[in-house]
Amino acid sequence: MSEHHEEEAVGWDAIDEALKAIYPEQEPKHYAPLIPYLLGGGDPLNGISVYERTEPVPHWHYVTYGFSELFEKESDDPKTSGYGFELTFRLKKETNDCEPPTWANHFLNNIARYVFSTGNVFAAGHHLNLNGPIAAEEETEIRAITFVQDPELEPIDTPNGNVEFLQVVGITLEEETAVQAWNCLKLMELLAPYLPMYVTDLSRSSLLQHHQIAEAVEEGIEKDGSSTGSLFVDFLEWKEQKKAFGKNTYKVRLGAKQAEPIAQVLKGRLSKGKSLLLHHEGGHVEFLPADQDAVEVQDGILQVKLQPDSCTVFIQQLVPQARTFDIPGFPGIQFEIVKSYIKDQQGEVVEVIG
Incomplete structure (x- = not known):
């Protein structure tokens, strides 16, 4: 965040306060574009902060700044700040990781680029096929994503309006098919015991390989049908x-x-x-x-x-x-x-x- 904006960054400050409640003593690693997007820079987000976690499993906790109104109020809706959300992403920390993988920053900026160019927004229960691995250079079965409420960050009221924290969760194509055939939030609730804090693990395979999960999904489809219209x-x-x-x-x-x-x-x-x-x-x-x-x-x-x-x-x-x-x-x-x-x-x- 630049000094020029520091005093008027009321939306930014509100996000920082929400994170201090979880990380009272940790200074995050912060990544910001050298050239702002409005001045021709390539990254739409104003910044991404990354926190290091050890519980419930070691992981990196990414939080975006830029989908909401970080500085002065610009939109006509007094109740909602910008698009009404910021994204979070929890990525499993590998043993030899000293720094958070930078591909996740590019990934979150790509989502921002899509939202800013189309005006289409995301909400808990939405899902998206990535047309390839979530990390281009990795061998992984994680090729789609869903959105859930971040399990630790509640929605906040800022001077610019409400902001909720949507967590991006990486899933396999088989799991995405189950999302489409049944219900995204119900499937994520079913998978929660196997995905602590909904951490994305690039090395895992489809959880539908567990007989109990596959059977529960079939029962859910039979009972509820599909919520995908x-x-x-x-x-x-x-x-x-x-x-x-x-x-x-x-x-x-x-x-x-x-x-x-x-x-x-x-x-x-x-x-x-x-x-x-x-x-x-x-x-x-x-x-x-x-x-x-x-x-x-x-x-x-x-x-x-x-x-x-x-x-x-x-x-x-x-x-x-x-x-x-x-x-x-x-x-x-x-x-x-x-x-x-x-x-x-x-x-x-x-x-x-x-």
């Missing part, structure tokens, strides 16, 4: 095939990467009388439960209405394998699963699914 997918497009005589038909193309997650969510949605909307720049498709199969376009969205037997067949066909298939007894629509190409940060294809 919409999915952003890696590839999706639909086309209307016009006919001179008879009704027009439709063709829907889906990426192989998303085939199984879509199947899992559909199980927990349509069986509970709920719909599922798929989003992609190539088109939007909504699946709805119905007594009779039908397909139509409403407000630019292709609506696919499936009766229970057709839904079961459709879910069985959603496997990550490139091919074309129909639903027996539903002549108005055809589906195609196409290969998904997974690329690294340099744009190079590193994996082909399908």
